[in-house]
Amino acid sequence: xxxxxxxxxxxxxxxxxxxxxxxxxxxxxxxxxxxxxxxxxxxxxxxxxxxxxxxxxxxxxxxxxxxxxxxxxxxxxxxxxxxxxxxxxxxxxxxxxxxxxxxxxxxxxxxxxxxxxxxxxxxxxxxxxxxxxxxxxxxxxxxxxxxxxxxxxxxxxxxxxxxxxxxxxxxxxxxxxxxxxxxxxxxxxxxxxxxxxxxxxxxxxxxxxxxxxxxxxxxxxxxxxxxxxxxxxxxxxxxxxxxxxxxxxxxxxxxxxx
Amino acid sequence: xxxxxxxxxxxxxxxxxxxxxxxxxxxxxxxxxxxxxxxxxxxxxxxxxxxxxxxxxxxxxxxxxxxxxxxxxxxxxxxxxxxxxxxxxxxxxx
Numbered sequence: 001x002x003x004x005x006x007x008x009x010x011x012x013x014x015x016x017x018x019x020x021x022x023x024x025x026x027x028x029x030x031x032x033x034x035x036x037x038x039x040x041x042x043x044x045x046x047x048x049x050x051x052x053x054x055x056x057x058x059x060x061x062x063x064x065x066x067x068x069x070x071x072x073x074x075x076x077x078x079x080x081x082x083x084x085x086x087x088x089x090x091x092x093x094x095x096x097x098x099x100x101x102x103x104x105x106x107x108x109x110x111x112x113x114x115x116x117x118x119x120x121x122x123x124x125x126x127x128x129x130x131x132x133x134x135x136x137x138x139x140x141x142x143x144x145x146x147x148x149x150x151x152x153x154x155x156x157x158x159x160x161x162x163x164x165x166x167x168x169x170x171x172x173x174x175x176x177x178x179x180x181x182x183x184x185x186x187x188x189x190x191x192x193x194x195x196x197x198x199x200x201x202x203x204x205x206x207x208x209x210x211x212x213x214x215x216x217x218x219x220x221x222x223x224x225x226x227x228x229x230x231x232x233x234x235x236x237x238x239x240x241x242x243x244x245x246x247x248x249x250x251x252x253x254x255x256x257x258x
Numbered sequence: 259x260x261x262x263x264x265x266x267x268x269x270x271x272x273x274x275x276x277x278x279x280x281x282x283x284x285x286x287x288x289x290x291x292x293x294x295x296x297x298x299x300x301x302x303x304x305x306x307x308x309x310x311x312x313x314x315x316x317x318x319x320x321x322x323x324x325x326x327x328x329x330x331x332x333x334x335x336x337x338x339x340x341x342x343x344x345x346x347x348x349x350x351x352x
Binding site: 001002003004005006007008009010011012013014016017020021023024025026062071073090093119121122123124125126127129130131132133134137138141144150153154156157158159160161162163166167168173174177191192193194195196197208209210211212213223227241242246247248 | 262263264265266268270271272273274275276277278279280281284285286287288289291293296297298299300301302303304305306307308312315316318319322323325326327328329330331332333334335
């Protein structure tokens with residue numbers, strides 16, 4: 001049984017999927033041990049699996065089966081009932097929890113497997129905030145169609161900008177927007193403001209001054225070096241979210257005049 | 259890609275380079291979009307039910323909303339071998 005947070009992006013918002021695909025996840029996992037293990041041993045083994053771990057993706061995985069390094073941010077033991085262990089785990093994207101359980105079982109000596117899993121967070125999306133079932137989506141759609149009320153649908157469907165909650169942002173001038181929509185790189189003069197924690201070769205979100213997502217880009221510099229730079233390329237556009245033509249095209253005329 | 263702490267524990271601050279305005283004629287604040295624009299630029303934080311696969315859930319969402327394109331972030335599967343085929347349901351009438 002695997003349930004929980006599954007962000008689904010619609011139409012133009014699908015371009016933003018990478019934003020939360022690469023961010024951390026949180027799960028509540030029910031693990032079945034294959035023989036009796038003392039509580040203190042369970043606690044100590046869970047501690048051992050916190051931090052950097054090495055993991056080989058399972059047979060039926062969508063990635064190449066080679067050992068990968070993954071970070072387990074935290075494991076909290078919630079309950080032990082005989083051979084069943086309930087714990088909460090926060091981990092880097094791409095960590096296989098089923099594999100984590102069998103590796104824990106191997107380390108403890110008796111073997112173990114994952115019985116049930118619930119994802120409680122995928123990047124900015126959590127089960128506590130605006131998490132809706134298919135039935136709730138269907139009901140919101142029905143009310144919109146039959147009664148003409150949009151409020152329910154607006155609650156269930158969130159603006160794409162929420163996907164970027166944990167990605168540092170750069171806010172740009174209106175005159176720089178359309179060039180980015182056409183895939184151009186972002187240069188220093190286009191920037192109005194920016195957030196801290198921007199690092200080279202890391203994702204950065206390009207936003208308008210109205211708070212609209214323009215594109216997902218890869219930063220070339222740190223926040224500090226961008227603040228000191230007077231010109232140069234700051235970020236390479238990777239995925240464009242905003243449709244070209246939303247803002248006026250000012251980049252061609254500027255090119256001609258220089 | 260070394261991460262010591264999850265992204266949700268990282269605090270960020272805004273640094274301002276220059277003060278300029280934005281023209282109200284172009285674009286609009288995310289919460290001021292029409293319902294059609296809102297859906298076209300929408301994300302659903304879905305609570306995935308146990309049986310259908312992530313892929314099937316996406317097909318369901320597309321059908322309910324009548325959108326042509328949708329995708330999920332991060333497969334959430336019961337990847338157990340020998341899962342009965344009876345559980346591989348496709349969307350029925352909505």
